[in-house]
Amino acid sequence: MVTDEILTADEASRYYKRVPTHKGVEVVIRAIRPDDKYEILDIFPTLSQRTLYMRFFRVIEAPSLESLSRYTNVDFATTLAFVVTKGPNQNIVAAGRLIRATEHSKVAELSCLVVDHYQHQGVGNALVADLFQAGKAWGIEQVIALVHSENHPMLRLLKNQGYPCEMLFDEGEFTVTLDISQPPSDENRASYRTTMAAMHQAV
Numbered sequence: 163m164v165t166d167e168i169l170t171a172d173e174a175s176r177y178y179k180r181v182p183t184h185k186g187v188e189v190v191i192r193a194i195r196p197d198d199k200y201e202i203l204d205i206f207p208t209l210s211q212r213t214l215y216m217r218f219f220r221v222i223e224a225p226s227l228e229s230l231s232r233y234t235n236v237d238f239a240t241t242l243a244f245v246v247t248k249g250p251n252q253n254i255v256a257a258g259r260l261i262r263a264t265e266h267s268k269v270a271e272l273s274c275l276v277v278d279h280y281q282h283q284g285v286g287n288a289l290v291a292d293l294f295q296a297g298k299a300w301g302i303e304q305v306i307a308l309v310h311s312e313n314h315p316m317l318r319l320l321k322n323q324g325y326p327c328e329m330l331f332d333e334g335e336f337t338v339t340l341d342i343s344q345p346p347s348d349e350n351r352a353s354y355r356t357t358m359a360a361m362h363q364a365v
């Protein structure tokens with residue numbers, strides 16, 4: 163997809179793409195569907211406390227089917243919500259979304275989660291890269307992510323996207339702002355690496 167393409171809400175609701183992760187795992191990235199709530203309900207008890215804490219910043223109870231209905235039944239004008247599926251049964255292994263305040267807003271907040279058993283295989287990277295690429299066509303120029311300071315995989319993942327990036331640290335979490343209107347570059351990846359190294363030395 164090139165940057166001057168436009169992704170309408172209707173097209174976003176039918177999004178489907180087969181991609182290899184950078185670690186060679188074949189996955190499908192597609193729009194979330196209302197009936198995904200049943201599979202997500204089953205997945206929830208398998209998630210580790212750490213994974214849930216890194217995603218929600220607190221200990222949370224298993225959600226009800228009703229609250230999952232709200233999660234899977236989205237308005238694609240304001241929420242670009244994808245799941246990643248894998249294997250012969252195309253089981254859900256990750257979910258992520260960009261949420262914007264109005265359908266004309268150019269700023270969106272990112273959240274994502276990869277099921278524990280499938281972490282570290284490039285799934286999160288593939289999902290976020292695809293959300294950013296589709297997000298540009300959907301009208302987003304700036305992405306904000308709230309990341310726990312100990313969430314090194316997520317900080318690395320965001321860094322690896324190669325966009326100009328600002329990080330603000332406050333009370334144990336980073337607010338990471340990425341300018342996805344610019345083309346990604348190795349220079350940005352490298353300068354981010356320097357910033358991270360400096361931060362680790364300073365702590």
Ligand SMILES: CC(C)(COP(=O)(O)OP(=O)(O)OC[C@H]1O[C@@H](n2cnc3c(N)ncnc32)[C@H](O)[C@@H]1OP(=O)(O)O)[C@@H](O)C(=O)NCCC(=O)NCCS
Nearest residue numbers: 213216274275276281282283284285286287315316318319
């Ligand atoms: C953060 C998360 C989405 C990353 O997904 P993932 O599929 O495991 O990540 P990837 O395999 O694509 O790896 C992304 C980068 O992080 C690095 N990474 C992955 N796991 C790591 C770990 N445990 N420690 C350090 N680095 C790690 C990878 O090396 C990779 O960098 P590379 O491309 O230079 O190799 C996933 O761990 C997760 O869902 N965590 C819990 C929920 C969460 O934190 N959500 C984000 C909230 S904003």
